[in-house]
Amino acid sequence: MVGVTPLFLPNNYGELSASLGGIMGEMFTAQCSSCGFECNVTVGGGMYTHRTRSMFPALCGACKGIVSANVVPKPPVCDTCNGTDLVLYGAATRDPADADGAGFKGELEGRHLCPACKTYHFEFLTLIGVMFD
Numbered sequence: 001m002v003g004v005t006p007l008f009l010p011n012n013y014g015e016l017s018a019s020l021g022g023i024m025g026e027m028f029t030a031q032c033s034s035c036g037f038e039c040n041v042t043v044g045g046g047m048y049t050h051r052t053r054s055m056f057p058a059l060c061g062a063c064k065g066i067v068s069a070n071v072v073p074k075p076p077v078c079d080t081c082n083g084t085d086l087v088l089y090g091a092a093t094r095d096p097a098d099a100d101g102a103g104f105k106g107e108l109e110g111r112h113l114c115p116a117c118k119t120y121h122f123e124f125l126t127l128i129g130v131m132f133d
Contacts, residue, residue: 037116061085
């Protein structure tokens with residue numbers, strides 16, 4: 001499962017995204033240094049769809065893994081099962097020993113809870129170089 005949207009999302013993220021013209025979509029790769037689990041995630045939305053679809057990585061309770069969550073609706077919705085049992089990556093998944101990230105993409109900084117081995121060795125490493133709008 002892949003896909004993602006902003007980790008730190010203010011309560012009015014959907015409105016902010018629309019009013020700012022949306023957040024340009026970017027692809028990241030994420031990997032656990034403990035067990036080797038790896039996936040690609042999408043953050044943001046496209047030029048024509050950002051008012052209705054803006055993705056951010058989340059842990060889905062129903063899917064039991066990393067999914068892309070559409071954060072425009074409140075509450076955010078899993079893109080795989082349409083469920084709302086989600087924990088967006090960010091402060092809730094970050095290792096308590098790591099400092100808080102700042103801003104939209106800053107929430108992906110630091111070590112996070114790995115969905116495979118349940119350790120705090122999961123990091124959003126690099127921008128793959130794919131942007132979309």
